[in-house]
Amino acid sequence: MLVLTALAPAKINLFLHVGAVDADGYHPLSSLVAFADVGDQVSVEPADSLSLDLTGPFGEALGAAPDNLILRALRRLGEVAGTGEPRLKVTLDKRLPIAAGLGGGSSDAGAVLKLARQALSLDIDDAALEAVAGVVGADGPMCLRMRTAWAEGRGDVLTDEPRLPPLAAVLFNPGVPSPTGAVYRAYDAVPVRSADRPDPPHDWSVAAVIDWLSVQRNDLQSPALALTPAIADALASVSATPQVALTRMSGSGATVFGLYPTEAAAQAAARALAAAHPHAWVTATRLAVQ
Numbered sequence: 001m002l003v004l005t006a007l008a009p010a011k012i013n014l015f016l017h018v019g020a021v022d023a024d025g026y027h028p029l030s031s032l033v034a035f036a037d038v039g040d041q042v043s044v045e046p047a048d049s050l051s052l053d054l055t056g057p058f059g060e061a062l063g064a065a066p067d068n069l070i071l072r073a074l075r076r077l078g079e080v081a082g083t084g085e086p087r088l089k090v091t092l093d094k095r096l097p098i099a100a101g102l103g104g105g106s107s108d109a110g111a112v113l114k115l116a117r118q119a120l121s122l123d124i125d126d127a128a129l130e131a132v133a134g135v136v137g138a139d140g141p142m143c144l145r146m147r148t149a150w151a152e153g154r155g156d157v158l159t160d161e162p163r164l165p166p167l168a169a170v171l172f173n174p175g176v177p178s179p180t181g182a183v184y185r186a187y188d189a190v191p192v193r194s195a196d197r198p199d200p201p202h203d204w205s206v207a208a209v210i211d212w213l214s215v216q217r218n219d220l221q222s223p224a225l226a227l228t229p230a231i232a233d234a235l236a237s238v239s240a241t242p243q244v245a246l247t248r249m250s251g252s253g254a255t256v257f258g259l260y261p262t263e264a265a266a267q268a269a270a271r272a273l274a275a276a277h278p279h280a281w282v283t284a285t286r287l288a289v290q
């Protein structure tokens with residue numbers, strides 16, 4: 001039986017500028033998103049009916065709920081393709097923490113949608129598949145693409161950015177979920193900034209990109225920190241590692257990333273952080289290698 005597998009990579013918001021809430025409850029934003037070389041592992045194979053099996057370190061915590069974003073996306077795919085519920089056995093090896101600002105659920109859905117199109121030989125183009133991915137949330141289309149991009153609108157208006165160089169990074173999650181909706185609501189309680197899109201860097205070398213990022217912001221960092229104090233410790237821990245050039249929260253948290261001048265420095269930092277924080281989720285990774 002043919003089994004197709006793929007990586008569902010972690011998404012990182014290198015910066016995230018957020019404007020005032022719109023009447024529909026969503027916020028306009030501007031972000032540069034990049035994808036890591038770590039993530040969940042998904043597989044699909046033809047079957048008599050649709051099913052989802054969960055494995056991996058965070059599989060039990062997620063639970064086999066019928067509203068899993070993978071199942072939501074596949075049901076929508078079946079409607080759009082006119083095939084009815086896709087007959088696929090899906091396996092999700094859940095390696096990314098949940099509600100972590102890494103877009104894990106959206107990335108799972110994106111990866112499975114592409115595998116399902118292939119497994120079922122569906123005649124549906126990339127633009128239509130991106131529209132299907134929107135059913136899982138504002139991050140759905142970017143996580144289907146899995147390429148470095150400028151994101152605007154609600155996060156669903158995307159422009160590819162092939163110039164970003166690979167960046168050596170550490171991801172540090174303190175082991176506490178950060179609920180996206182609550183973070184956006186906390187953001188509304190303080191004077192808001194704007195969803196300004198900065199001019200791109202003049203020079204796309206690693207050092208120049210990091211300098212340029214350091215004058216951008218994640219506007220959700222303060223409200224997330226107020227709701228989840230463990231994020232402050234995470235920022236402090238990553239900031240204290242040797243050679244770290246930038247420390248920032250991704251998305252609505254609670255994952256914090258650090259950027260380093262070399263992969264060796266990132267790997268050394270990840271080892272030290274994991275040893276000092278046995279309950280945290282820590283990994284060295286490379287961003288923007290796609």
Ligand SMILES: C[C@@](CO)(OP(=O)(O)O)[C@H](O)COP(=O)(O)OP(=O)(O)OC[C@H]1O[C@@H](n2ccc(N)nc2=O)[C@H](O)[C@@H]1O
Nearest residue numbers: 025026027101102103137138139154180181184251252253
């Ligand atoms: C913050 C970001 C940054 O990339 O990522 P994560 O932290 O989730 O990874 C995203 O904006 C999260 O996108 P996503 O997780 O898909 O959000 P959705 O499910 O569509 O929305 C969850 C809730 O977040 C709020 N929301 C989301 C997107 C947006 N542009 N404005 C919002 O106000 C809304 O209150 C919504 O009810």
Ligand SMILES: Nc1ncnc2c1ncn2[C@@H]1O[C@H](COP(=O)(O)OP(=O)(O)O)[C@@H](O)[C@H]1O
Nearest residue numbers: 068069097098099100101102103104105106108
């Ligand atoms: N496949 C999935 N992986 C992760 N979370 C999922 C999945 N399906 C549904 N969810 C739910 O989606 C919400 C957001 O999870 P996640 O995508 O991990 O957040 P974030 O975008 O902040 O990293 C959580 O409440 C989680 O229970």
